[in-house]
Amino acid sequence: MLRKGSSAVLLWSVALAAGLRAQQPAPRITAADAQFDQASVDRGQQTFVTQCGFCHGANARGGSSGPDLTRSELVQSDEGGRQFSEFLRAGRPDKGMPGFEQLARGDMVDVATFLHAAIYLNANRRLYTVLNIVTGDAKAGETFFSGAGKCGTCHQVTGDLKGIGAKYDAVALQQKFLMPRGGRGEGPPRPAHLDKNAVRVSVTLPSRQIVKGVLVRLTDFDVTVFDPDTSQTRSFVRNGDVPKVDVVDPLQAHLDLWPKWTDADIHNMTAYLAGLK
Amino acid sequence: MRAGRIAALLLGLLAPVALAAQQAPVLDPSVLLKPPTDSWPTYHGDYTGRRYSTLTQINADNIRNLQLAWVYRLNTSQVFANIGGEGPDIPPAAAGGFGAPTIKATPLMLNGVLYFSSPDHVWAVDARTGREVWHYFWKTRGGIHIGNRGVGLYGNWIFFLTPDNYFVSLDAATGKERWHHEIANVKREYFSTSAPIIIGKQVLIGVGGDSLDVPGYLESRDPESGLVIWRWYTTPRAGQPGSETWPNAEAMLNGGGMPWLPGTYDPELGLYYIGTGNPQPVLTGKSRPGDNLWTCSVVAIHPDTGKLEWWYQVSPHDTHDWDAAQTPVIFDGVIDGKPRKLLAQANRNGHFFVLDRTNGKHVLTSLHTDSINWTKGLNPGGQPVPNPDKEPSIPGVLVSPDTNGATNWPPPSFNPDTGLFYVATSQSYSMLYLTDTDDRPQGWAAAERGVGNLGRALKAIDYKTGKVKWSRPLGMGAGGSVGGVGMGLLSTAGKLLFGNNGAGDFVAYDPSTGKPLWHVGLGVNTSNGPETYLLDGRQYVVVGAGDVLYAFTLPH
Numbered sequence: 001m002l003r004k005g006s007s008a009v010l011l012w013s014v015a016l017a018a019g020l021r022a023q024q025p026a027p028r029i030t031a032a033d034a035q036f037d038q039a040s041v042d043r044g045q046q047t048f049v050t051q052c053g054f055c056h057g058a059n060a061r062g063g064s065s066g067p068d069l070t071r072s073e074l075v076q077s078d079e080g081g082r083q084f085s086e087f088l089r090a091g092r093p094d095k096g097m098p099g100f101e102q103l104a105r106g107d108m109v110d111v112a113t114f115l116h117a118a119i120y121l122n123a124n125r126r127l128y129t130v131l132n133i134v135t136g137d138a139k140a141g142e143t144f145f146s147g148a149g150k151c152g153t154c155h156q157v158t159g160d161l162k163g164i165g166a167k168y169d170a171v172a173l174q175q176k177f178l179m180p181r182g183g184r185g186e187g188p189p190r191p192a193h194l195d196k197n198a199v200r201v202s203v204t205l206p207s208r209q210i211v212k213g214v215l216v217r218l219t220d221f222d223v224t225v226f227d228p229d230t231s232q233t234r235s236f237v238r239n240g241d242v243p244k245v246d247v248v249d250p251l252q253a254h255l256d257l258w259p260k261w262t263d264a265d266i267h268n269m270t271a272y273l274a275g276l277k
Numbered sequence: 278m279r280a281g282r283i284a285a286l287l288l289g290l291l292a293p294v295a296l297a298a299q300q301a302p303v304l305d306p307s308v309l310l311k312p313p314t315d316s317w318p319t320y321h322g323d324y325t326g327r328r329y330s331t332l333t334q335i336n337a338d339n340i341r342n343l344q345l346a347w348v349y350r351l352n353t354s355q356v357f358a359n360i361g362g363e364g365p366d367i368p369p370a371a372a373g374g375f376g377a378p379t380i381k382a383t384p385l386m387l388n389g390v391l392y393f394s395s396p397d398h399v400w401a402v403d404a405r406t407g408r409e410v411w412h413y414f415w416k417t418r419g420g421i422h423i424g425n426r427g428v429g430l431y432g433n434w435i436f437f438l439t440p441d442n443y444f445v446s447l448d449a450a451t452g453k454e455r456w457h458h459e460i461a462n463v464k465r466e467y468f469s470t471s472a473p474i475i476i477g478k479q480v481l482i483g484v485g486g487d488s489l490d491v492p493g494y495l496e497s498r499d500p501e502s503g504l505v506i507w508r509w510y511t512t513p514r515a516g517q518p519g520s521e522t523w524p525n526a527e528a529m530l531n532g533g534g535m536p537w538l539p540g541t542y543d544p545e546l547g548l549y550y551i552g553t554g555n556p557q558p559v560l561t562g563k564s565r566p567g568d569n570l571w572t573c574s575v576v577a578i579h580p581d582t583g584k585l586e587w588w589y590q591v592s593p594h595d596t597h598d599w600d601a602a603q604t605p606v607i608f609d610g611v612i613d614g615k616p617r618k619l620l621a622q623a624n625r626n627g628h629f630f631v632l633d634r635t636n637g638k639h640v641l642t643s644l645h646t647d648s649i650n651w652t653k654g655l656n657p658g659g660q661p662v663p664n665p666d667k668e669p670s671i672p673g674v675l676v677s678p679d680t681n682g683a684t685n686w687p688p689p690s691f692n693p694d695t696g697l698f699y700v701a702t703s704q705s706y707s708m709l710y711l712t713d714t715d716d717r718p719q720g721w722a723a724a725e726r727g728v729g730n731l732g733r734a735l736k737a738i739d740y741k742t743g744k745v746k747w748s749r750p751l752g753m754g755a756g757g758s759v760g761g762v763g764m765g766l767l768s769t770a771g772k773l774l775f776g777n778n779g780a781g782d783f784v785a786y787d788p789s790t791g792k793p794l795w796h797v798g799l800g801v802n803t804s805n806g807p808e809t810y811l812l813d814g815r816q817y818v819v820v821g822a823g824d825v826l827y828a829f830t831l832p833h
Contacts, residue, residue: 123488125721192755
């Protein structure tokens with residue numbers, strides 16, 4: 001399909017690629033993934049889009065006549081462009097793919113680097129970027145806040161939540177209203193019992209003395225309590241229901257909402273809180 | 278016919294027995310056909326996956342006296358190891374974080390020696406003393422090092438799989454390598470975790486990995502040569518039955534379905550049962566409309582030929598990474614007054630299924646976890662009908678369970694004395710955001726942000742009704758519910774059920790009521806399936822927790 005000597009086809013593919021390119025930025029590789037040279041990825045993409053994109057798609061996931069190259073075993077198995085270049089020179093004429101022997105060796109390596117980077121980004125879910133999640137209806141979010149969500153029982157948008165939309169990005173904000181515990185979006189991790197929303201417990205000893213504090217550990221066999229005022233920890237062996245243990249989760253209202261939220265409620269609440277700048 | 282098959286199966290194993298009977302540990306294959314007593318010769322102890330022992334020396338009346346016999350801490354040093362592998366001396370970065378080695382394998386025990394593995398390592402440990410007999414280390418080329426379920430034994434040979442997808446055989450007596458064969462391409466993000474299962478003169482293995490869109494398959498290999506006898510793809514090829522559940526050939530060819538855990542086997546029916554993995558791309562179904570057979574299915578395979586006998590898909594068109602790899606447990610029972618050959622699975626998607634294992638016909642479906650929110654109910658065949666509104670979207674959907682599932686790979690147990698199926702469950706919630714909006718999405722294709730957990734519990738399910746007979750909540754901490762997703766379980770005729778409590782204790786429960794009868798604090802949760810056997814007339818219970826293997830027994 002693609003003939004490098006055919007200027008008409010080439011021009012068309014450049015035009016097509018230019019259009020596609022705006023939506024398909026080059027895969028960005030972070031510094032942590034130093035096996036990819038970003039300049040090579042960018043050059044490779046440029047070459048790919050003009051030379052290969054017409055058949056294989058500008059993002060290499062398959063196009064008008066060529067297969068998805070990010071799923072190609074040949075590409076996935078390639079090492080540093082060596083096997084890829086060899087293949088590219090010969091092409092696959094029986095399947096309508098011409099050889100690209102005129103392409104400089106460096107260009108072939110760049111294209112291979114671009115493909116490897118794209119495959120790497122497909123394969124590494126931790127590098128995926130959450131897109132725009134502020135799509136809900138802020139007004140409906142406000143109604144839920146003061147109505148069905150009963151958020152107003154504990155929170156005021158002019159009080160503790162003032163300016164909350166400016167404090168966190170939308171994903172962190174959503175995480176925080178779904179489950180405030182766990183230090184989401186705030187500084188380095190710390191032990192769970194130092195979280196201000198930690199589960200609370202009250203232990204009634206046989207002497208009727210009551211020990212209250214943060215629950216560190218509760219099993220059928222023992223219970224451990226942390227006193228935030230003195231920073232001291234006490235533990236008690238349990239025998240059946242002795243000593244008596246009462247657990248209170250200060251976030252129970254948040255937990256109770258999980259089975260009740262509709263996704264629209266969540267999107268609306270996100271829009272509402274994100275707007276509280 | 279059946280007897281002939283079994284006889285042939287036994288004959289096939291006699292040659293290595295005769296050759297090595299003097300000094301090497303040799304597996305008598307007949308032990309694989311009955312409940313384990315003085316050995317633990319295969320991943321589940323026997324072929325059924327019940328993880329039920331007839332032993333009663335340790336029982337509910339004397340469990341309070343159970344005491345530590347020895348511990349073995351994983352030795353990963355290469356200094357005195359037998360070393361093999363195709364990788365460089367310094368592990369490649371592509372292999373990812375290795376973390377601390379964890380015992381997810383169920384050790385095999387034969388003639389007083391335990392054989393087990395973690396990614397890149399195999400150990401033989403003296404079952405009387407906990408002393409290391411030998412250690413084999415595999416130099417890796419990469420692959421995700423998430424876990425390894427254990428080794429297989431045939432005659433005096435050990436078999437195991439590596440994260441970089443090699444099928445390796447060792448001499449059980451010395452830990453010296455016989456050979457290795459590549460079974461899948463690590464550059465396609467395949468990685469292998471399963472424990473080989475030996476059936477007759479065949480070694481059954483499966484591949485894993487769902488970072489890229491690659492096909493899943495199960496293989497039978499020759500225990501002598503290591504070469505392929507047959508390969509069964511978990512998705513159909515164009516034109517085959519099942520292909521109507523995919524939009525096109527490309528989607529099928531890249532459709533995943535990794536059979537990444539060991540299966541179970543009924544020697545009378547001559548069928549191997551295994552659960553397949555999730556379809557690819559994982560968290561979006563945009564490019565693969567349809568049910569996507571045979572992903573997320575329990576399948577019955579003829580071990581001689583690799584031909585599919587029947588299938589039952591527990592998650593049609595999955596978009597939440599809930600594979601069906603969990604153990605398909607086989608047992609005989611009574612349904613509506615009639616004796617039945619059954620198969621049960623507590624699935625990652627929150628449902629409990631009972632099937633007729635002769636033909637795959639549905640018997641019942643129930644919920645083992647209350648929080649699940651992703652279905653529109655069950656269809657007449659008992660399959661959950663996915664709610665399309667709960668497929669990951671750009672602004673996100675709140676889904677329970679999370680992608681780790683309501684339970685996971687740790688082996689459950691079925692106890693014929695109580696008629697109860699035991700499994701640990703988790704009421705997790707996550708937000709799932711579609712991140713790959715292309716018409717041809719790839720890989721996982723969405724991002725997950727954990728929300729929380731409404732509580733984990735050990736549950737006992739009545740197989741006749743699917744109802745939860747008892748539920749024991751696991752431990753709590755300052756952040757709420759604690760514990761893993763699932764736990765390895767073992768039940769015994771001694772009226773005991775061994776598991777953990779999510780808070781680092783190894784616990785023996787009453788299998789009838791869930792009441793804890795004995796426990797010991799190990800500091801970290803048990804990380805594999807517990808096992809038990811008789812050695813020198815004494816019953817041992819062996820369990821792994823993190824990087825330590827513990828053996829318990831009664832005092833003399």
